[in-house]
Amino acid sequence: MSQELLTDFLIGHKAAKPVSFHMPGHKGRADLYEKYGYGEFLRDIMASDITEIPGADNLHDPSGPIRQLMENYAGLYGVKHTELLVNGGSAGVVASILACVPKGGTLLMARNAHMSAYAAIRLGDIRPVFVMPGEDGKIHAEDVSAAIEWDAMMRDDPVASRKKRGAAAAPERTPISAVLVTSPDYYGVMSDISAIAAAAHRHGIPLIVDQAHGAHLVFFDQHLGTTRSAERQGADLVIDSTHKTLLSFTGTGILNICSDRVSQERVSGYLSMLQTTSPSYPALASLDVNERILRRASREIVETWLKDIRFFHENASRIDGLTVLRGEDIDPTKLSVSIELGDGNVVEGRALDLMLRSANIWPEMFDSNGVLLMTGAGSVRSDYEVALRALYEITCEKKVRNYAVPKTSAPAFSHALPEFAGVPEKSVRIPLYQAAGRAAGAAVTPYPPGIPLICPGEKFTNDLLIKINRMMGAGITLMGVDEEGGVLAGDD
Numbered sequence: 001m002s003q004e005l006l007t008d009f010l011i012g013h014k015a016a017k018p019v020s021f022h023m024p025g026h027k028g029r030a031d032l033y034e035k036y037g038y039g040e041f042l043r044d045i046m047a048s049d050i051t052e053i054p055g056a057d058n059l060h061d062p063s064g065p066i067r068q069l070m071e072n073y074a075g076l077y078g079v080k081h082t083e084l085l086v087n088g089g090s091a092g093v094v095a096s097i098l099a100c101v102p103k104g105g106t107l108l109m110a111r112n113a114h115m116s117a118y119a120a121i122r123l124g125d126i127r128p129v130f131v132m133p134g135e136d137g138k139i140h141a142e143d144v145s146a147a148i149e150w151d152a153m154m155r156d157d158p159v160a161s162r163k164k165r166g167a168a169a170a171p172e173r174t175p176i177s178a179v180l181v182t183s184p185d186y187y188g189v190m191s192d193i194s195a196i197a198a199a200a201h202r203h204g205i206p207l208i209v210d211q212a213h214g215a216h217l218v219f220f221d222q223h224l225g226t227t228r229s230a231e232r233q234g235a236d237l238v239i240d241s242t243h244k245t246l247l248s249f250t251g252t253g254i255l256n257i258c259s260d261r262v263s264q265e266r267v268s269g270y271l272s273m274l275q276t277t278s279p280s281y282p283a284l285a286s287l288d289v290n291e292r293i294l295r296r297a298s299r300e301i302v303e304t305w306l307k308d309i310r311f312f313h314e315n316a317s318r319i320d321g322l323t324v325l326r327g328e329d330i331d332p333t334k335l336s337v338s339i340e341l342g343d344g345n346v347v348e349g350r351a352l353d354l355m356l357r358s359a360n361i362w363p364e365m366f367d368s369n370g371v372l373l374m375t376g377a378g379s380v381r382s383d384y385e386v387a388l389r390a391l392y393e394i395t396c397e398k399k400v401r402n403y404a405v406p407k408t409s410a411p412a413f414s415h416a417l418p419e420f421a422g423v424p425e426k427s428v429r430i431p432l433y434q435a436a437g438r439a440a441g442a443a444v445t446p447y448p449p450g451i452p453l454i455c456p457g458e459k460f461t462n463d464l465l466i467k468i469n470r471m472m473g474a475g476i477t478l479m480g481v482d483e484e485g486g487v488l489a490g491d492d
């Protein structure tokens, strides 16, 4: 099968002048860098693609401009120390977990964690204790406290533990060494990090917040007088993928160390093992430009961004049938858009995504109910205007009724936690309909958002299989399910 080459795709895509409502946050706008005096950096950028020559410093042993950049970020975010990420927030999540949890130790983690957290627990042979998100998509501090206390009680009383679980032999329980939550999640849902931090700290446990989607929140706090960023709410480690909503290049981010509860040396040591020894200098420099622009102009950026979002909501509310999720605990920069058709039906997300893309508007992702329009510091008023016009035209088209599907309640993780049966020694590929009751041999993960529905060793249930089947039907990409609908399951 002949395929378009990647470079050809990129050249064609660029030429079509797409309107981006996906990552990265700079939205491909070179003029933004120019506006703040960094146009020169972008010109002839290949000449900046260097290696660790004298004067360029070394990410793995920083003492010059890279060390300075870390210090600048720490000052900007008001934290103790900042590490730079060139392998995305993913490397930050893995390093944070491994730095806090010893090999074979225990991590209390929100079940809607990103796949990088699941990679970390495999790498560290870590026992996960899961906390489920509530109906509202948030992680609740009471559930975190209860899980910590329950786990400690079970550890002190292995007989009760064995009875309770009906297990033949009580597995060794190491104490919980850290708590990990994601906030905001992919849809912008923010949990009460202050309360979760207090719950973790009461037990002497550090809190890691995967704030990959909320690198901008510190600036919103600064200029709006709020306290929504994890850095301002008592988290110990915070992972910010600056590329997702701010202005640095794809794959870059920062890891903020906010307290003395976690050893900086351990975090740096794990990052050094996980990140490339050949970091891209243009990518590192984009972190520098991002820091400098925000230091100088974060107020202007935040105010314009919020004004444009208000403009979007005001106009969206005048379009019949169009709904855009909003709420006090939802990051305003994420616009989850659905078109309601009455009778509990919506335009299927896949169809809406296609219709928008045929108008050259590119959402971040779709689910069965609609699309996620991800805005960024690089979004401009005309992006919102073009999206509103396209959405208005779509709602006027009679044919949208052909794409009606019942609206579902679809938080990213909305089914019961599957029972853990042990990772199978040998797995075989079987059709989905034969998987009920068998242990998964590999995770099944819708991507995006990259949150596993089931992890290796957990048992497929009928409910879960129905959900997976529905997602396949809705055209959602599912890692771990092959083209024929096969999954890996224990060979029993």
Ligand SMILES: Cc1ncc(COP(=O)(O)O)c(C=O)c1O
Pocket (backbone or CB within 6 Å): 087, 088, 089, 090, 091, 093, 113, 114, 116, 182, 185, 186, 210, 212, 213, 241, 251, 252, 253, 449, 450
């Ligand atoms: C919640 C969450 N955490 C972490 C990551 C990983 O971040 P990155 O893509 O910067 O590696 C993602 C990626 O989408 C994510 O959604």
